[in-house]
Amino acid sequence: MKDSRPNFNSDDKDKSPADGSVKDGGYELKGRVWIEGPSGTFLGYGRAVLLERIREYGSISEAARSMGMSYRHAWELVDSMNREAKAPLVETATGGKGGGGARLTSDGEAAIESFWGLHARFKEFLKNEMENLII
Amino acid sequence: MKDSRPNFNSDDKDKSPADGSVKDGGYELKGRVWIEGPSGTFLGYGRAVLLERIREYGSISEAARSMGMSYRHAWELVDSMNREAKAPLVETATGGKGGGGARLTSDGEAAIESFWGLHARFKEFLKNEMENLII
DNA sequence: TTTCGATATATATTATTAAATACAACGATC
DNA sequence: GATCGTTGTATTTAATAATATATATCGAAA
Structure with missing residues (x-):
């Protein structure tokens, strides 16, 4: 059946991989x-990494610096996570020796753990799908 | 073991769901x-929907309109897909009766099919994970 | 040859996000 | 009480993305 509409530039070249230039x-x-x-992202890859850095450095600002992230952005992420979670994932201190700091709560630790598990299984899923992928 | 660092506002209220306000x-x-x-996104959810609309309407501009998307954006997506694919997914015509049009190639049809399959299995994955999710 | 609506593209404008900067408040320690 | 580096926040600036506008091109059909 021929299409009644006009010229379609059908570009149907090299379906067969004769030359070496096929994007295989x-x-x-x-x-x-x-x-x-309830009101937005709670935990994803970047946030999980941020939590780990906070655990490592004991400081939001240092964690942010280590990731090349602005303090403001890091703080907003932490604030968002704390508001979104049933109980805060990060507890902070202002003032005192060293000016203050931040550390993970046990809920924070659990959240990281839980997310990395999910993440690992997701990677596995992608790997499997990749093997069956036909493009 | 008590932490040597200063005051952590530990906010440890209502871990127990005593009141009704627990975000359960x-x-x-x-x-x-x-x-x-090879050089960027090839096919995702939005692009798959766009392809379907193009099939439905036989026109990039109408497909874009139907999705509340600017023609320019839709065109860029189509162009990107065609460049990224081994062979074009969409073939276009300018001029002629009705001014022109666009339609899917068989590769375009296959790409949609393939993506929806992946998408469905991914939804299944998320559903399973959701059931085991502990937050 | 003129008309038509769609493609193909450039340019300008607006909106949205991200980043940079600045600074008050904090409180244990010296 | 002075000091410290950090938190917590506001304000400003820069960068990016999204949208709008404009227009040249196309070729079958009238």
């Missing part, structure tokens, strides 16, 4: 998973 | 998957 591989399956709370 | 459910697992080509 080069495709990649990517994805993201995150947990959403 | 309200969490949702979300995610995205997409296929990346």
Whole structure:
């Protein structure tokens, strides 16, 4: 059946991989998973890394610096997580020796753990799908 | 072991769900998957929907309108997909009866099919994970 | 040859996000 | 009480993305 509409530039060249220039591989399956709370993102990859850095450095500002992230942004993420969570994931201190600091609560530790588990299983999923992917 | 650092505002109220205000459910697992080509995104959810609309309407501009998307943006997505793909997913015509139009190639049809399959299995994955999710 | 609506593209404008900067408040320690 | 580096926040600036506008091009059909 011929289409009644006019000229379609059908560009149907090199479906057969005769020359070496066929884009054969080069495709990649990517994805993201995150947990959403009542009013926005609760925990995703970047937030999980941030939590780990806070645990490592004991400071939001240092954690932010280590990730090349502005303090403000890091603080907003922490604030968002704390508001979204049932109980705060990070507890902070202002003043005192060293000016203050931040540390994870046990809920914070658990949240990281839980997310990395999810993340690992997701990577596995992508790997499997990638193997069956036909493009 | 008591921490030597100063005052942590530990905010440890209502871990026990005594009052009714506990944010018990309200969490949702979300995610995205997409296929990346040699130089950027190749196919994701929005692009798959766009392809379907193009099939439905036979026109990029009408497809864009139907999605509340600017023609320019839609055109850029189509252009990107065509460049990224081994062979074009959309073929276009300018001029002629009705001014021109656009339609899917067989590769375009196959790409949609393939992506929706992936998407469905991904939704299944999220559903399973959601059931085991502890926050 | 003129008309038509859509493609293909450039340019300008607006809106949204992200980043940078600044600074008051804090409280244990010296 | 002075000091310290951090938290917590506001304000400003820069960067990016999204949208709007404009227009040249196309070719079948009238």
